[in-house]
Amino acid sequence: MTDHLPDDRDAVREALIAWYEADHREFPWRRTDDAYRILVSEVMSQQTQLSRVEEAYADFLDRWPAVSDLASAERGEVVSFWSGHSLGYNNRAKYLHEAATQVVEEYDGEFPTDPDELQELMGVGPYTANAVASFAFDNGDAVVDTNVKRVLHRAFGVPDDDAAFAEAASALMPAGESRVWNNAIMELGGVACGQSPRCDEAGCPWRRWCRAYETGDFTAPDVPEQPSFEGSRRQFRGKVVRALGNHDELTLDELGPRIRVDYSPDGDGEGSRTWLRGLVDDLADDGLVEVAADDGGATRIRLRA
DNA sequence: TTCCGGCGGC
DNA sequence: GCCGCCGGAA
Numbered sequence: 001m002t003d004h005l006p007d008d009r010d011a012v013r014e015a016l017i018a019w020y021e022a023d024h025r026e027f028p029w030r031r032t033d034d035a036y037r038i039l040v041s042e043v044m045s046q047q048t049q050l051s052r053v054e055e056a057y058a059d060f061l062d063r064w065p066a067v068s069d070l071a072s073a074e075r076g077e078v079v080s081f082w083s084g085h086s087l088g089y090n091n092r093a094k095y096l097h098e099a100a101t102q103v104v105e106e107y108d109g110e111f112p113t114d115p116d117e118l119q120e121l122m123g124v125g126p127y128t129a130n131a132v133a134s135f136a137f138d139n140g141d142a143v144v145d146t147n148v149k150r151v152l153h154r155a156f157g158v159p160d161d162d163a164a165f166a167e168a169a170s171a172l173m174p175a176g177e178s179r180v181w182n183n184a185i186m187e188l189g190g191v192a193c194g195q196s197p198r199c200d201e202a203g204c205p206w207r208r209w210c211r212a213y214e215t216g217d218f219t220a221p222d223v224p225e226q227p228s229f230e231g232s233r234r235q236f237r238g239k240v241v242r243a244l245g246n247h248d249e250l251t252l253d254e255l256g257p258r259i260r261v262d263y264s265p266d267g268d269g270e271g272s273r274t275w276l277r278g279l280v281d282d283l284a285d286d287g288l289v290e291v292a293a294d295d296g297g298a299t300r301i302r303l304r305a
Numbered sequence: 306t307t308c309c310g311g312c313g314g315c
Numbered sequence: 316g317c318c319g320c321c322g323g324a325a
Contacts, residue, residue: 046316047315089315095317125317145316 019205020184035111035136095123142169147189154212216257
């Protein structure tokens with residue numbers, strides 16, 4: 001059932017890891033292998049944008065630097081810290097405190113290293129257990145979250161099915177390298193292959209294998225079929241210019257999917273070829289782009305020199 | 306009785 | 316993403 005993956009899996013693996021190691025966002029929790037710290041970051045990340053998490057994470061660890069500190073805190077203190085930092089869902093603070101107590105009382109202060117045991121901790125389900133095992137102990141399996149699903153679906157056509165995603169993700173991960181691998185593939189989903197893809201801008205390492213990059217079909221499980229009022233015309237004009245900056249020349253139908261994920265040549269409404277043509281014509285009138293040859297969908301557009 | 310999948314609340 | 320609850324299956 002791993003027939004979606006390319007033949008040369010090692011090349012795919014190496015390309016991603018090299019891309020990640022060359023450059024990636026530096027989060028404080030990526031610079032530690034302390035299971036307690038990893039757990040705190042994971043619990044916080046499940047509900048808040050990463051930018052807000054950074055501050056709360058630092059303050060939290062400042063106040064309770066080790067799992068034993070958290071375990072001996074009053075539950076009320078932890079909960080009020082949580083709301084004080086607008087982290088929402090106060091139950092999570094309760095669970096985190098309870099998990100710390102479990103580690104101290106049932107595991108003698110040492111986090112278990114296996115995902116199955118980690119799952120015994122309050123508030124820790126399959127996802128979080130695997131994340132902690134990976135990032136703290138390099139002892140996990142492939143993470144499957146919405147980022148990973150989106151990437152696998154687009155790049156290799158893995159069907160929108162939980163079992164298929166789990167199997168493909170696991171088959172692709174280099175054995176015993178869950179720490180770097182999970183960081184890398186989630187970085188890919190966050191930086192290059194988000195809901196609106198940035199393949200060229202982010203230098204996606206998988207372009208040569210990527211089915212979506214080839215076909216222009218960037219649909220994904222978490223991408224709404226018809227995005228609500230997402231972009232202004234002005235925003236789309238910017239995207240056209242940026243896309244043309246990365247390719248000498250594009251046809252309307254090659255350009256479309258790079259501008260908006262719901263592009264479809266048909267019809268004449270928002271996101272249609274007609275709509276895109278109007279956008280391009282305006283840019284041409286402004287002297288920003290030029291129409292190299294006019295041939296319907298194969299109309300070729302380039303940046304004006 | 307226990308286990309599992311689905312669903313809603315947090 | 317996790318928990319808790321529910322109904323149906325074993």
